[in-house]
Amino acid sequence: MTTPMLERQINFLDYTLSSLWRKRYKNIAVVLVFAAVIFLLASFQLVSNGLLERAQTALVMAPEILIQKMVAGRQESIPVAYAERLQGIFGIRQVTPRVWGYYFDEVTLANYTVIGRDQVAGGSDDQLTQVLADGRLPAAVGETVLGQAVFRTKGLQDQRVFSLFRPDLSLKTLTITGLFKKESNLLTDDLIVLSLADSRDLFGLPPGLASDLMVSVANPREIGTVAKKIAAALPGTRVLTRPQIEKTYHMIFGWRSGFASVCLLAALAAFFILSWDKASGLAPEERREIAILKILGWQTADVLLVRFFEGAVVSGGAYLLGCTAAYIHVVFFGSSLFLPVLAGWSVIRPDLHLVPAIHLADLLLLFCFTVMPYLAATVVPAWRCASLPSATALQGG
Amino acid sequence: MLIELEAITKIYNQGQANEVQALTDVSLRVATGSMLCLRGASGSGKSTLLGIIGCVFPPTSGRAAIAGKQLARLPDRFLTLHRRETIGFIFQRFNLLPSLTVLDNITLPLLPMGVGPRERKLRAQALLAQFDIQHREKFPAGQISGGELQRVAIARALIHDPPIILADEPTAHLDSRLSREFMAIMDRLKASGKTIVLASHDPLVTDHPGLDQIMDIRDGRLHVP
Ligand SMILES: Nc1ncnc2c1ncn2[C@@H]1O[C@H](COP(=O)(O)OP(=O)(O)OP(=O)(O)O)[C@@H](O)[C@H]1O
Ligand SMILES: [Mg+2]
Numbered sequence: 001m002t003t004p005m006l007e008r009q010i011n012f013l014d015y016t017l018s019s020l021w022r023k024r025y026k027n028i029a030v031v032l033v034f035a036a037v038i039f040l041l042a043s044f045q046l047v048s049n050g051l052l053e054r055a056q057t058a059l060v061m062a063p064e065i066l067i068q069k070m071v072a073g074r075q076e077s078i079p080v081a082y083a084e085r086l087q088g089i090f091g092i093r094q095v096t097p098r099v100w101g102y103y104f105d106e107v108t109l110a111n112y113t114v115i116g117r118d119q120v121a122g123g124s125d126d127q128l129t130q131v132l133a134d135g136r137l138p139a140a141v142g143e144t145v146l147g148q149a150v151f152r153t154k155g156l157q158d159q160r161v162f163s164l165f166r167p168d169l170s171l172k173t174l175t176i177t178g179l180f181k182k183e184s185n186l187l188t189d190d191l192i193v194l195s196l197a198d199s200r201d202l203f204g205l206p207p208g209l210a211s212d213l214m215v216s217v218a219n220p221r222e223i224g225t226v227a228k229k230i231a232a233a234l235p236g237t238r239v240l241t242r243p244q245i246e247k248t249y250h251m252i253f254g255w256r257s258g259f260a261s262v263c264l265l266a267a268l269a270a271f272f273i274l275s276w277d278k279a280s281g282l283a284p285e286e287r288r289e290i291a292i293l294k295i296l297g298w299q300t301a302d303v304l305l306v307r308f309f310e311g312a313v314v315s316g317g318a319y320l321l322g323c324t325a326a327y328i329h330v331v332f333f334g335s336s337l338f339l340p341v342l343a344g345w346s347v348i349r350p351d352l353h354l355v356p357a358i359h360l361a362d363l364l365l366l367f368c369f370t371v372m373p374y375l376a377a378t379v380v381p382a383w384r385c386a387s388l389p390s391a392t393a394l395q396g397g
Numbered sequence: 398m399l400i401e402l403e404a405i406t407k408i409y410n411q412g413q414a415n416e417v418q419a420l421t422d423v424s425l426r427v428a429t430g431s432m433l434c435l436r437g438a439s440g441s442g443k444s445t446l447l448g449i450i451g452c453v454f455p456p457t458s459g460r461a462a463i464a465g466k467q468l469a470r471l472p473d474r475f476l477t478l479h480r481r482e483t484i485g486f487i488f489q490r491f492n493l494l495p496s497l498t499v500l501d502n503i504t505l506p507l508l509p510m511g512v513g514p515r516e517r518k519l520r521a522q523a524l525l526a527q528f529d530i531q532h533r534e535k536f537p538a539g540q541i542s543g544g545e546l547q548r549v550a551i552a553r554a555l556i557h558d559p560p561i562i563l564a565d566e567p568t569a570h571l572d573s574r575l576s577r578e579f580m581a582i583m584d585r586l587k588a589s590g591k592t593i594v595l596a597s598h599d600p601l602v603t604d605h606p607g608l609d610q611i612m613d614i615r616d617g618r619l620h621v622p
Binding site: 015019022289293295296297299300 | 451453473474477478480481486492494496497501505506507508509510511512513514553557
C-alpha cells in the first residue's frame with residue numbers, strides 16, 4: 001500500500017503549525033527566552049572571535065623585540081640614542097626607532113592609528129609592504145600611505161594630497177604614495193604610515209625621541225638571550241619579546257573570556273533546566289493527544305515527526321533570531337553589551353571597534369549546544385509515550 | 398466473515414506481578430453488514446475485546462482475522478496501517494481534542510493517509526451536513542454540546558470510510574433521547590453496509606431491535622444468551 005509521502009509530510013507540518021498557533025503566546029515566550037540565550041552566546045562568540053583576530057593582526061605587526069622607556073612605571077618616549085648602547089650586543093641585526101600614536105580626527109570623528117618609521121633595508125617595512133595595494137611606502141618627508149578606512153572617511157577621491165592638524169592646530173600637508181589592501185588585516189584599515197620626522201612633527205615630539213625601539217635579531221631562537229642582554233644594557237627600559245606579547249594577549253583574553261563564559265554557562269544551564277523540566281513529564285493533555293492520534297491510525301513515527309517539527313520551528317526560529325540579533329548588536333551597536341566585560345582590551349587598543357568574525361564551526365557548535373538539546377527535550381519524552389501501545393485511549397478517557 | 402476470532406486470550410503485563418487475564422478462549426464470527434452487541438459488566442473485558450477487533454493490540458494467543466488479515470504477532474506498525482484502513486472508532490467519552498476545531502478533529506485520521514487539505518475539507522463537510530452540524534464546523538470541540546460531540550465523534554469514525562465501526566459504551570454519557578438518536582444512526586450505517594460492533598450494558602443499546610447478534614461477556618469469557 002502506498003501513501004503519498006510528500007502530502008503526508010505537508011499534512012504533519014500543517015498540523016504542527018496550527019497547534020503552535022493555538023498556543024502562540026506560550027510559544028512566542030519560549031522563542032524569546034531561547035533567542036535571548038542564543039543571542040548572548042552568539043554575540044559573545046562574535047566579539048571574542050573579533051578580538052582574537054585583532055590580537056593576531058597586532059602580533060603580525062609586532063617586532064621580535066620591543067624596547068620601551070619606563071619612568072615611574074609609565075611608558076615614555078625613548079631617546080633614539082639608546083640604540084648606540086646596544087652596538088656591542090651580538091645577535092642584533094637591526095635597531096629601528098618607531099613613533100606610534102592615535103590621531104583623533106575632529107572632522108570625521110574617527111580615530112586613526114599613526115605609525116612613523118624610516119625606511120631601513122630589512123626592517124619591519126617588509127610586513128607593511130606585503131599588505132600594500134598599490135604605490136610604495138613613504139620614502140621621504142611629506143609622504144604617507146593610508147588604510148582604506150582613512151581614505152574613505154576623509155573622503156579622498158582622486159586627491160593625492162591631504163592634511164592633518166598639529167597639536168597647535170596648524171595644518172600639516174602630506175602626499176599619498178600608496179594605499180593598503182582592502183582585504184588585508186583589519187589593523188591597517190585605520191592606519192596612517194609616515195616617515196619618522198613627519199610623525200614627530202605631527203605629534204609635536206622633539207627630535208631624537210621615538211615611542212619605542214624595534215629590534216630584529218639574526219636568529220629567532222636567540223630572542224630570549226638577546227632581550228636579557230638589552231635589559232642589562234639599558235636599565236630603566238622595558239624589553240618586550242614577541243612571545244611575551246603573545247602571552248599577554250592570550251592571558252588577558254583568556255581571563256576575560258573565562259569570566260564571561262562562566263556567566264554564559266549559567267544562562268545556558270538555566271535554559272537546560274527549563275527544557276529538561278519540559279522534557280521530564282508530558283502534560284496529561286499531551287499524553288491523551290498522543291494516545292488519540294495513535295488509535296486513529298497515526299504511526300509512532302508520525303507523532304514524533306510532529307513533535308520534531310514543533311521543536312525545530314521553535315528552536316530553529318530562536319536560533320535564527322538570536323544569531324541575527326547578535327550580528328546586528330556587534331556590527332551596528334559596537335557590541336556595547338559585551339565590551340565592558342572585555343574592557344581589558346581597551347588598554348591595548350582604545351579605538352577597538354570590531355568587525356565580527358563569523359566562523360561556521362562556532363555557529364555549528366552553538367547549534368549543537370542549543371537547538372539539539374531542545375529538539376531532544378521535545379522528541380524523546382513523546383517517543384517514550386508514543387511507543388507504548390495505544391490501549392490507553394480505549395479506556396474511557 | 399469480516400471478523401473471525403478463534404480461541405483468543407489476552408493477558409496484560411504477562412509474567413509480572415500485576416498480570417491480568419482479560420480474555421479467555423474467546424471465539425467470535427461477525428458477518429459483513431451485521432450489528433453485534435457485547436454486553437457485560439464493568440471490568441468484564443469489553444474494551445479489551447474491542448481493542449483486538451480494532452487492531453489496537455494483537456491477542457496474546459489464538460487466531461484473529463480482521464477484514465482478511467491475520468493479526469497475531471503483527472508488529473505495531475502494520476497493525477496501525479491495517480487499523481487505519483479498516484476501523485472507525487467511537488469512544489465512550491468521544492476522545493476529541495478540545496482545542497481543535499470540529500473540522501480538524503474529524504479529519505485527524507486522514508492526515509497520515511496523505512489526503513490533502515481541500516479533499517479533507519470536502520469529505521468532512523459532507524459528513525457534517527449528513528449529521529446536521531455544518532454550523533459547528535469552525536467551533537473548538539471543547540465548546541459544543543454533548544449531542545453535537547457525539548455526532549462529531551461518529552463523523553470522525555466514518556471520515557476514512559472504514560468497513561468496520563466499533564463503539565465502546567457510546568451511550569454512557571448521553572441522555573435517553575440522544576441514545577435513541579445514536580442507535581438510529583447505527584441503523585442507518587448498517588443499512589449502508591457497515592459492520593458494527595457495540596460494547597455496552599445500557600438497555601437502550603442491548604435491547605435495540607436492529608441488533609443481529611448479542612453476546613454476554615463475563616470475566617473475559619463469551620456466553621451466548
Ligand atoms: N492496559 C491494561 N493493563 C492492565 N490491565 C488492564 C488494562 N486494560 C484493562 N485491564 C484489565 O483487564 C480487565 C478487562 O478490562 P476492560 O477494560 O477490557 O473491561 P471493560 O469491560 O471494558 O470495563 P469497563 O466497563 O470498566 O470499561 C480489567 O480487569 C482491567 O482492569
Ligand atoms: Mg471499557
